[in-house]
Amino acid sequence: MADFIRNPVVTLPDRNPAPHFCEQELAFTEEEKTKIARWVSQYPTPDGAVMWTLWLAQEKFGFLPPEVLRLVGEELGIPYAQVYGVATFYTQYYKQKKGVCVLDVCTCFSCQFTGGYDLLHYLEEKLGIHAGETTADGCFTLQEVECLGACGSAPMLQVSNGPFVHCVTRARADALIDALKAGRMPEFASVTLPQDEDELGGNRRTDVAFCERYATLPIAKHTR
Amino acid sequence: MASVTIDGRTYEFEGRPRLLQFCLDHGIEIPHFCYHPSMSVPANCRQCLIDVGALMRNRATGALERDEDGAPIIRYMPKLQTSCSHTLSDGQVIHTRRTSQKVAQAQRDNLEFLLINHPLDCPICDQAGMCPLQIQAYKYGPEGSRFEFKKTHKPKKVKLGPRVVLDAERCINCTRCTRFTDEISKSHQLTIIERGVKNYPMTPPGMTFDEPYSMNVIDLCPVGALTSADFRFQARIWEMSSAPSITTTNAKGSNCNYWVRDNLVLRVTPRENPAVNEFWLPDEDRMAYRRFNEDRPEGPQVRTRGAFHAASWEDACAYAARLLRGAGKRALFLASAHAPVEDNYLLIRLAAAVGGRVAGFIEHMEPGHGDGWLRTDDRAPNSEGCRRLGLAPVGAEMLREEIASGAVGALYVLDDDPVGAGLVRSEDLSDIPVILHHYHTTNETLLSADVALPSATVAETIGTYVNEDGRAQRVVPAKAVRGAHRTLMMQMGLSRADRHGTPFDRWHNESNLINCKPGWEVLPMVARAAGCDFMDRGPRKVMREVADTFEAFAGATYKVMGLGGHSLPPR
Numbered sequence A: 001m002a003d004f005i006r007n008p009v010v011t012l013p014d015r016n017p018a019p020h021f022c023e024q025e026l027a028f029t030e031e032e033k034t035k036i037a038r039w040v041s042q043y044p045t046p047d048g049a050v051m052w053t054l055w056l057a058q059e060k061f062g063f064l065p066p067e068v069l070r071l072v073g074e075e076l077g078i079p080y081a082q083v084y085g086v087a088t089f090y091t092q093y094y095k096q097k098k099g100v101c102v103l104d105v106c107t108c109f110s111c112q113f114t115g116g117y118d119l120l121h122y123l124e125e126k127l128g129i130h131a132g133e134t135t136a137d138g139c140f141t142l143q144e145v146e147c148l149g150a151c152g153s154a155p156m157l158q159v160s161n162g163p164f165v166h167c168v169t170r171a172r173a174d175a176l177i178d179a180l181k182a183g184r185m186p187e188f189a190s191v192t193l194p195q196d197e198d199e200l201g202g203n204r205r206t207d208v209a210f211c212e213r214y215a216t217l218p219i220a221k222h223t224r
Numbered sequence B: 001m002a003s004v005t006i007d008g009r010t011y012e013f014e015g016r017p018r019l020l021q022f023c024l025d026h027g028i029e030i031p032h033f034c035y036h037p038s039m040s041v042p043a044n045c046r047q048c049l050i051d052v053g054a055l056m057r058n059r060a061t062g063a064l065e066r067d068e069d070g071a072p073i074i075r076y077m078p079k080l081q082t083s084c085s086h087t088l089s090d091g092q093v094i095h096t097r098r099t100s101q102k103v104a105q106a107q108r109d110n111l112e113f114l115l116i117n118h119p120l121d122c123p124i125c126d127q128a129g130m131c132p133l134q135i136q137a138y139k140y141g142p143e144g145s146r147f148e149f150k151k152t153h154k155p156k157k158v159k160l161g162p163r164v165v166l167d168a169e170r171c172i173n174c175t176r177c178t179r180f181t182d183e184i185s186k187s188h189q190l191t192i193i194e195r196g197v198k199n200y201p202m203t204p205p206g207m208t209f210d211e212p213y214s215m216n217v218i219d220l221c222p223v224g225a226l227t228s229a230d231f232r233f234q235a236r237i238w239e240m241s242s243a244p245s246i247t248t249t250n251a252k253g254s255n256c257n258y259w260v261r262d263n264l265v266l267r268v269t270p271r272e273n274p275a276v277n278e279f280w281l282p283d284e285d286r287m288a289y290r291r292f293n294e295d296r297p298e299g300p301q302v303r304t305r306g307a308f309h310a311a312s313w314e315d316a317c318a319y320a321a322r323l324l325r326g327a328g329k330r331a332l333f334l335a336s337a338h339a340p341v342e343d344n345y346l347l348i349r350l351a352a353a354v355g356g357r358v359a360g361f362i363e364h365m366e367p368g369h370g371d372g373w374l375r376t377d378d379r380a381p382n383s384e385g386c387r388r389l390g391l392a393p394v395g396a397e398m399l400r401e402e403i404a405s406g407a408v409g410a411l412y413v414l415d416d417d418p419v420g421a422g423l424v425r426s427e428d429l430s431d432i433p434v435i436l437h438h439y440h441t442t443n444e445t446l447l448s449a450d451v452a453l454p455s456a457t458v459a460e461t462i463g464t465y466v467n468e469d470g471r472a473q474r475v476v477p478a479k480a481v482r483g484a485h486r487t488l489m490m491q492m493g494l495s496r497a498d499r500h501g502t503p504f505d506r507w508h509n510e511s512n513l514i515n516c517k518p519g520w521e522v523l524p525m526v527a528r529a530a531g532c533d534f535m536d537r538g539p540r541k542v543m544r545e546v547a548d549t550f551e552a553f554a555g556a557t558y559k560v561m562g563l564g565g566h567s568l569p570p571r
Helices: A002-006 A030-041 A046-061 A066-076 A080-089 A109-113 A116-127 A170-181 A194-200 B019-025 B101-114 B132-140 B176-184 B216-220 B283-292 B313-330 B341-354 B383-388 B396-404 B444-448 B496-500 B519-529 B538-549
Strands: A101-106 A140-145 A157-159 B002-006 B009-013 B049-055 B074-076 B092-095 B164-166 B191-193 B200-202 B226-228 B241-246 B255-261 B264-270 B301-304 B307-310 B331-336 B357-362 B410-413 B434-438 B451-454 B463-466 B471-475
Touching (some): A030 A046, A030 A066, A046 A066, A046 A080, A066 A080, A080 B176, A109 A116, A116 A140, B049 B101, B101 B132, B164 B200, B216 B264, B241 B471, B255 B283, B301 B313, B313 B331, B313 B341, B313 B410, B313 B434, B313 B451, B313 B519, B331 B341, B341 B383, B341 B410, B341 B519, B341 B538, B357 B383, B357 B396, B383 B463, B434 B444, B434 B519, B463 B538, B519 B538
Parallel strands (some): B002 B092, B331 B357, B331 B410, B410 B434
Antiparallel strands (some): A101 A157, B002 B009, B049 B074, B049 B092, B191 B200, B301 B307, B463 B471
16 A cells, blocks of 8 residues: 555556466356355345355456456356456455465554564565565465454464464564465464453463463553 | 425425435435436435434324423434435425535535545546536535645546546546446446545456447546547537437437537537436437538539539529429429428428429338337438328339339439438439439439439428327527528527627637528428429428328427427327
């Protein structure tokens, strides 16, 4: 966003891109079709299921080029233009081909204060790419994102629209990259909010062993 | 009856009207952008805010609760409401910006937000002068902007389709265009893409915005984001005059305005008529503006010794009359579905006066062209009018046989092209004198014509057309022709400068005047030259005579037709 404020230019997307998938590849299996039909039946109109179906398509094809959006529209019986509008609205739907792992580094307010940009630049250097780019081997895509809603454990990043990695230090970032290269996704970490700790019997976050900073309540001394 | 109080005045209402439409119907102005009466109500421009309250009542007794002074207590909604989506109910108290400072401030702030990323390029914008955003920013907006950062730059001059160009920076995301393609034309070709500060309407990749009604989004657009590929940067709004008229590319007779500058029709926009076209106009009607400007003849011509020579109107009419007298009973007349009722009626009168015969009119059917909405299979505007005058379509074989047998001594063609329509061949007409009223120099019958009389098109004449549903509609001239003074011809559509300017600051000039005459002026000239007793009385009286003579035209006088047309009794 910082780049956009400095240079607020919206570019026109390619209006006639070459297709990435051939006709044979562009089809849902019977199993997927059953799933989609079930989602459709949950809503008064079929367009209610568009986000579920896009998600399914992204998991199946890896990303959502126009021909996949067209397929989703046809499957749901809703206009292709509408599917395209929904897909472009959400940044979590990948319109471009991404790496196997997408690292979304939060650089919004809290993470920025606790070193979000340091983390981003560290990863940029480590992977040899700029934010928004994919490594040459197609393993990693590094992205700068806005608030992911985990300010309590800033700085943080998210892997491929999936698990959050909290309280990222350089060492943890190195470990994460190694693990991802070895094919191990980070585990989902359950987080206890400070105000709930009394009720829940202390900090029960699952990654508490890694989070030294988080051992005490985040209340400044001078407020006491 | 249920009633509401708007700005201290009580209005009665029936049913469940929406507040914005109710206010517009009662002449209360509420600024708005995204609302359009024929489409769904998304309430996304947030401009039509109002303050709504209801009288407090005691739950148990139902009695009005009153304060110490005995005045009823009004409980207002915690936030301002959008009037477009607010359904009226009995007893509500409503404050618009006229009585509520809060509403006025909210609308002012909202306009400041809308203008944050809007380029201030009104001086070069096509919409300037009739732009809802410009007008409302002047009337209700803040005096300046507090936004001191760079404005967002979005794609400019994007060709969405063959006829529509997008300037995404100007867009305020009211979604009128996407709702039009989703709800009215159902082509589903447009969508709003991206989000937040980056969003704008666009076609999805691999799709062009080429539906046959695409240009309606240009009129719908409350800013200058969607512009016509043809009209873009051609003229400012205030330089043009507009005249209420109808379109003539099909038999629907959609109501329109012709916009004219320097005697050139520059664009065609729809005119609201719930009985015919509501708010819409097909692209073919709009693109037909070129027909009024291009390939127009330079004046009457007469063929002598095999070549066309320019002639005066008097000479040309006299020559036509001589040809008609020579043919006598063998003179054959072809009426026209392009010409107004008045001209066709006068042609019938002329045929009777010189002893000739009207064969019928030339039909212009194009099966498969119609779509059951505003486009029809019939590509001529007045076939129904001809039928109501007792004329039938001419058969090609019949006409060819008649010509081959020598039964035709002269052919008089009104505003049409029998050769181009494939009715006769040029060779068939080589021995027969042909008198032709024509609009364009591309008319193929011109090669065989002996007298060519340029005819005034729908944008230059006064007349009546009957659409396929039997609705008689009159047209007024939008542009001047040579020999007709702009302001003396009282029916002429006037521009702002015509009405309010001095003779020195009129925008129009005398260029591009076409030397043509309406049929109701030429036909009596020919008749008088042929020695017939034929009064030249002007179209208004001719139409009154038609209405009195033909039952199928009962009541269709100019006064009754007005600007909205008159539904004729079924044939």
